[in-house]
Amino acid sequence: MATETEQDGPQEDWGPLSGLSGNPIMWVLIASELVVFGAIFISFGFARLSEPQVFAEAQDHLNRLAGAINTMVLLTSGLFAALAVHFQSRDDTLKTRLAIAAAIALGAVFLGVKFVEYADKFEQGISTETNTFFMFYYLATAFHAMHVVFGMVLLVIVGWKNSFENVVTGTAFWHMVDLIWVILFPLIYLMR
Amino acid sequence: MKTHTLPSLKTLIVVWGLLMLATIGTMFAGKVSDVTSVGPLWMGLLLVVTYIKATLILGYYLDLKSATGGWNKGFNTLVAIILIAIYGLYFFGA
Numbered sequence: 199m200a201t202e203t204e205q206d207g208p209q210e211d212w213g214p215l216s217g218l219s220g221n222p223i224m225w226v227l228i229a230s231e232l233v234v235f236g237a238i239f240i241s242f243g244f245a246r247l248s249e250p251q252v253f254a255e256a257q258d259h260l261n262r263l264a265g266a267i268n269t270m271v272l273l274t275s276g277l278f279a280a281l282a283v284h285f286q287s288r289d290d291t292l293k294t295r296l297a298i299a300a301a302i303a304l305g306a307v308f309l310g311v312k313f314v315e316y317a318d319k320f321e322q323g324i325s326t327e328t329n330t331f332f333m334f335y336y337l338a339t340a341f342h343a344m345h346v347v348f349g350m351v352l353l354v355i356v357g358w359k360n361s362f363e364n365v366v367t368g369t370a371f372w373h374m375v376d377l378i379w380v381i382l383f384p385l386i387y388l389m390r
Numbered sequence: 391m392k393t394h395t396l397p398s399l400k401t402l403i404v405v406w407g408l409l410m411l412a413t414i415g416t417m418f419a420g421k422v423s424d425v426t427s428v429g430p431l432w433m434g435l436l437l438v439v440t441y442i443k444a445t446l447i448l449g450y451y452l453d454l455k456s457a458t459g460g461w462n463k464g465f466n467t468l469v470a471i472i473l474i475a476i477y478g479l480y481f482f483g484a
Contacts, residue, residue, distance in 0.1 A: 210421065215456030225461075228452075229468070236472040249407075250483050254398030255428070266417045277406040280397070282453045287396055357402030358399060373451045380443045384436050389480055390427050 219277040220366035228374045231345070235378050238341070239385055242334045246389075249330055254390050256331035259324060262317055268311045270378060272346075274374040275304030278351070279369035284364040294365060298357035301372060305350045312343050335386055342378055349375045395456045405450040412443045433480050437473045444469045 215222035246253045282297035319332075321324075326336045349372045356368030397405070419436040421428055428436065445466050449455040454462035 214459045218461055219453045219457065228463075232465075232468055232472075236468070236475075239472060241482075242473045247483040248481055262417075262420070266413065269413050269416070273406065273409045273413065276409075276447065276451050277402060280402045280405075281399070284396060284399055284402060303428050306459070331434055339453055369451055373447055376451070377410075377444055377447045377469075380447065381440060381469070384440050386426060387411055388416070389433060389438060389476070 210260055220363060220370045224367045224370050225245065228287065228370065235338075235342075235381070238334070238338050239381060242338070242385060245330050245334060248252050252329050253331045253332070256335075256390050257331055258323075259319070260387050261318070261334070262387050264311055268308050268381050271304050271308050271311070272376050272379050273372060275301040275308070277374055278304065278364050279372045283362075283366055283369055284359075291360060294356050294360055298353050298365075298369075299307055302350050302353050302357075305346050305353075305372075309343060324377065338382055338386060342355060342375070345375045345378070365372060397420060397450050397455075403449060405446050409443055409446055412439050414445075415439045430481055434477060434481075439475050441470060441473050443471075 212222040215225060218225045271301055278297045278301040282294045282301065285293035285297055326333050352368045352371050356364040416436060416439050419428070419432050419439060421432070448465050448469070449462060450463075454465060
């Protein structure tokens, strides 16, 4: 696919990490988060092996459509985050901030849908102690939701202090949050 | 000083469209409105679509396509390992 805009990379020499866009420390964090969530996902797979019936019955309590809608919401917020980098590369601060605001707003929509899902589960008396499936469900989704909240705070900061490197670095975290959800959704909501 | 080539506006929007289509594909393969088991074949398809979505996010939104030093392949491989492990565990439990 076509590429268009060129930007200067980091000026410091970070060795192999210099080949990445944004602050290299963010990439260390992204790789670490992928490994941590990967370990949670694989543990979920192992737990499912020992209690397949419990997992199948418990998963039917989830709102799969809400999970799918939230996937679209988060991916669209990812588009706005990517657009923010595009606009910042052209020094268009207004459009950059608008794109970041849209990404944050969609992050809030994601959390709203998640809140409705949690409220529904609590009304049904479903908690972390209900069974192993729901222990993993709450662990993975709440941990992810905490990353969404942190990502929104980070986006506010880089929208305010909007140097090119800051915007690239802040939005990189947001895309990592997208990426984790893209794997989490089929695993927790659809695998049966 | 290194330079990074950013995806164009058109590319970003096309990638978003592909991600939306892939998500609809995920809903179809994952039988969102059904309570029956997905089955190994559909589960495999579901995870392939998930891998494609992940590579799009990594390559274009995280801009790893323009990164030097094999980072794109490295991150794609990490995602592939996670998804293969998930499928392997699903397959043995199916």
